[in-house]
Amino acid sequence: MGHPSPLAGGTQVEIVVPVRNEERELTDHVTRLLGYLESSFPCSWLVTVADNGSTDATWTRAQDLAAAHPGEVRAVHLDLPGRGRALHAAWLASDADVVAYMDVDLSTDLRALFPLVAPLLSGHSDVAIGSRLARGARVARGLKREIISRGYNLLLRMILRVRFSDAQCGFKAVRSDAARALLPLVADRSWFFDTELLVLAERSGLRIHEVPVDWTDSADSRVNILATALADLRGIWRLRWGLLTGSLRVPALGAARPVLLDETIGGSAR
Numbered sequence: 712m713g714h715p716s717p718l719a720g721g722t723q724v725e726i727v728v729p730v731r732n733e734e735r736e737l738t739d740h741v742t743r744l745l746g747y748l749e750s751s752f753p754c755s756w757l758v759t760v761a762d763n764g765s766t767d768a769t770w771t772r773a774q775d776l777a778a779a780h781p782g783e784v785r786a787v788h789l790d791l792p793g794r795g796r797a798l799h800a801a802w803l804a805s806d807a808d809v810v811a812y813m814d815v816d817l818s819t820d821l822r823a824l825f826p827l828v829a830p831l832l833s834g835h836s837d838v839a840i841g842s843r844l845a846r847g848a849r850v851a852r853g854l855k856r857e858i859i860s861r862g863y864n865l866l867l868r869m870i871l872r873v874r875f876s877d878a879q880c881g882f883k884a885v886r887s888d889a890a891r892a893l894l895p896l897v898a899d900r901s902w903f904f905d906t907e908l909l910v911l912a913e914r915s916g917l918r919i920h921e922v923p924v925d926w927t928d929s930a931d932s933r934v935n936i937l938a939t940a941l942a943d944l945r946g947i948w949r950l951r952w953g954l955l956t957g958s959l960r961v962p963a964l965g966a967a968r969p970v971l972l973d974e975t976i977g978g979s980a981r
Contacts, residue, residue, distance in 0.1 A: 725759060726748075799900065812881070840909065
């Protein structure tokens with residue numbers, strides 16, 4: 712299965728590619744991912760194609776990939792759509808040391824994959840995110856999406872007092888023990904899943920590592936920006952309300968102290 716593990720036996724990293732109605736690019740892009748892993752990724756790995764509610768030939772393509780690459784690719788199917796739903800199911804079923812995901816469009820340069828997972832394999836960090844807004848990132852996308860992305864992450868910092876810089880980049884990894892502790896607390900099963908997972912991880916004291924990425928906007932993106940933005944705003948309010956009222960209880964999983972909602976903007980953590 713890819714390169715032999717330099718650290719331990721078993722699968723070190725499982726990379727989930729959540730897909731819905733991606734029959735046109737699934738085979739080509741997963742094949743490109745496999746080529747990178749086989750030539751350049753120094754850990755044992757497994758790629759899981761997680762089809763969530765496709766109505767085209769995506770599931771057939773996923774099964775074909777699994778059949779063509781036994782031991783390297785597996786395919787799972789969920790009847791209902793939702794990136795968060797696919798990740799929730801695939802990550803909880805994984806026996807790898809680290810679970811990760813990336814968007815099927817491969818917008819993020821694959822050379823960032825090992826820097827993403829290395830701090831988790833070493834035990835230095837618990838969660839790792841690709842960031843398009845961190846110093847050193849190189850991003851090619853339109854002005855409208857750039858403004859929306861920066862505005863959304865600014866809103867998170869103002870309302871939920873988060874420290875991470877980019878909630879929605881489709882390039883993340885989590886230590887499996889941390890994932891098993893956090894996932895039962897994450898209510899969203901769609902696009903807000905990423906943000907909710909990171910907020911809960913930070914609040915629980917887990918260490919979040921950021922990797923600046925090279926990222927190119929996909930011309931084939933079919934995300935409904937308005938609908939996603941409204942759902943994200945509802946998610947932000949739900950989290951804020953839950954944290955303020957105590958109805959959302961976050962366990963202490965790490966040594967870092969969580970930020971308090973009543974801290975003044977721009978102030979330091981008490």
